[in-house]
Amino acid sequence: MRKIFDFHGGIHPPENKHQSTQGGIESIALPKELIIPLNQHVGAAADPVVETGQHVLKGQLIAEAHGFVSANIHAPTSGHIRAIELRTANHASGMAVLSIVLEPDGEDRWIELESCDQPETLDAQAIIAKVRAAGLAGMGGAGFPTSVKLGGKDIQTLILNAAECEPYITADDILLRHYAAEVLAGAQLLARVFPRLESILIGIEDNKPEAIASLEHALAAQPNTGNTLAIEIVVVPTKYPSGGEKQLIQLLTGKEVPSGKIPAAIGIVMQNVATARAAWRAVRYGEPLISRITTVVGKALKKQGNIEVLIGTPIAHVLSERGFRETESERVVVGGPMMGWAIEDTLAPVVKATNCLLLPSKEELPAAPPEQACIRCGLCAEACPAELLPQQLYWYARAEDQEKLRAYNIFDCIECGACSYVCPSSIPLVQYYRAAKGTIRQAEKDKRKSDQARLRFEARQERIAKAEAEKEAKRLERKKAAEEAKRKLAEKQAAEKSASAYSATESAKDSTKDSAKKDAGEPDMKAIKSEMVKEALAAAAAKKSAQQDDSSEAEKELKRLQRGLSSAESRLERARATLLKNQEEGADATRLDTLAARVKEAEQKVNDARKKLEAAQ
């Protein structure tokens, strides 16, 4: 038996799991349209590869991963692309994101899939490629692109997360009851990606006996090929948030992920069980990730249970299929009661990470009572799995003391909500922390920006000063050269004059020739001449080089102006884009005005730059 460690704090909220585990995995009718956001995962949004009006088959690639941390997106069913436009996102902010709108044709016709009969023959690169092609992103709620997590070289432990500690959610529970074998196959598959892997663990809370039995059964039935690692099922006590990545790692290994690091830093990778199964289906059958099991639960519904939902199904459609009674509902929550977020627009779609839709009635999860004063009872600190002092964080969040917030490690808060749950004064602590984190991040960004701007400014000043100095030096040089030449010329003339005078008096004074005078006063004409030639040559050279300098200066100037023009142009483009985006998002009038003014300004700058360039040419 593996030793099970404990994590600090934690809470035992009512589980409320039975409501959704009565049925199996149900399905619902196709919606009229599917809204498939291009950014359902952590990372860059995918680039659409289809056009409006195009017909696509089920499973066809409709948007391609953009960059390394991104994920492919596939058509959840066959139909026509109706639009690629901004739609409400499944996000706490309720903002709009670019989405592909697909109108199903009702035939649900698959594209031809590339299956693989012997996945055990594939090498790591091939497995990762297939997982990436299938557009897998963490299905436990975080939505991190799966293939990125498979890149770690020094991984010793692969953990499958089946803890599912949030109340109400049973998506993984049900998945394990039905597809334990596929989950295990997926685990073995993912394990092969890591050359130094030593153990595969599945962490599951002890409140899911059926799922555990199903896993054990599947494990016993798994063909033992000898060269695969054994999978260990680790049952952990039920305590929220045991399914938090850091907490499950602590429970199973006793290790802690260092602050600010990812589990790979201590040789651990964690995947959700649903992701493992999806990986298996992706590699074995070539199936992309186009649907998922979502728990749809709450007393405001006529029927509660788990549904296999197509990605992109509007939440409103799921709700109407389940007899949602709007008048009874308190709020629409995506995710569980502890960490989920309330959405306002139910047209937002189900995405790859949506594991639960919670529709509590007003009595079921009543609105929070008004916030009272913090009495510093410390219940929050006792409940905090990160061993923070939430009451101090709250105090400093209210005082907006960013330094103290950091000293009390606010960024180690996993926003699990355990503190708010126990707080007798019903203070929405997590809300304060989120806001404080946002402010700190923003402040950091601003600081970085202003630092950069300052550096840029200083560098520019320096450049200008240097250019000035160079110019001045050249000017002086030229002046000196010219003066020198003038002087030489004058000297030459003087010499010539004196030479002629000399020859004139020579004959007259021949007899009285003073040898001393001759020695001292007579210039050596030969020497003077050669000197003069040299001077002339030097002056010419100086003039030439000066000219050359001038021409390269002009070239540089030209280039500079060109650069100025192109940057002004791109600035204009950006300004236009922001304006457009804000118009689409329906920003308020003053903001639009300032943006429009900015566009005008940028236009002016482009014109100026163009004129200057023309003048220079």
Place this chain on the structure above:
Amino acid sequence: MSLMRPSSPHTHSASSISSTSSVMRTVVLATLPGLIALTHFFGVGSILNLLLAIIFCLGFETLALKLRKKPVLFYLGDYSALVTAILLALAVPPYAPWWLIATGSFFAIVVAKHLYGGLGFNPFNPAMVGYVVLLISFPVEMTQWRIPAIEGLGYLPLLDSLNAIFAGAHLDGFTSATPLDAIKHNQGLTVEDLYATHSAFQSAKIAGTGWEWVNIGFLVGGLYLLYQKVFTWHAPVGMLAALFILPVFFYDGGSSASAGSPFFHLFSGATMLGAFFIITDPVTSATSTLGRLIYGAAIGALVFIIRVWGNYPDAVAFAVLLMNFAAPFIDYYTVPRTYGHERAQSALRKEDEH
């Protein structure tokens, strides 16, 4: 602030201590055994104290909230003023004149609490501030404890009680030295002899007539609060441990110079009331569990020191206020080690010392 979107978590604990009001109500309930013991031995004086304190404290609370333009009913609903009233009433000698209670209530509620910003912002325990102000200003009234009823005297008739409270009638002849005084002013008797002869120990086993039962009453209430998880064991255990261990060194075999036995100190004066009802006041104590252990132990030590070498009869209030001062410092140095960090760090660390 704009309308807040309901944020996670969307659910809240439903246990018996899930709201500040219910915490306070539980505390009120838990004082009952102690109050019953007090009443049994000293008569209705404590109950009369209590009624007066409740009237004055809630009155001042209402007034302060009104002046601060806060919703009165909402804040009265946190029951914190009620708790302050009860603690003050239990600490003041029974049959105290009404103006004593009024003054104490004023300092507790208006000065110690609302002038500092209200519940949660007060650095000092309000009830103890009220108590100490009274003790310093009116030492005579504050040290007159009635002779426990067990010593042959019956209870004070109600009329006399009211007279004492409202008309200032003197209770001479009805008051006596408390056991703590007896030990302190003991001259020449061994502890054993003192117990045998002094009236304060008549038919008492450990810590003086009546007092030991009062302390047992508060201990029972305190254990109930622990069971209800209203607070953790750290502060009370810290205090009681210190108050048990220190006398071991100064018991002196029970000689005439003895400072009293460990059990004497645990069960006399306001020890148990302090350990479970006063130092556990979360607002004014240290925050982390380790911090609370230290905080409690320091209070226990101070109580002992003041009892034995100080000039005041009991020391809980002074010790608590002194440590209220120190609580923020304890907090700074007892920040727990956060998950994923090598070791705990003081919250005073500078940004660049990562």
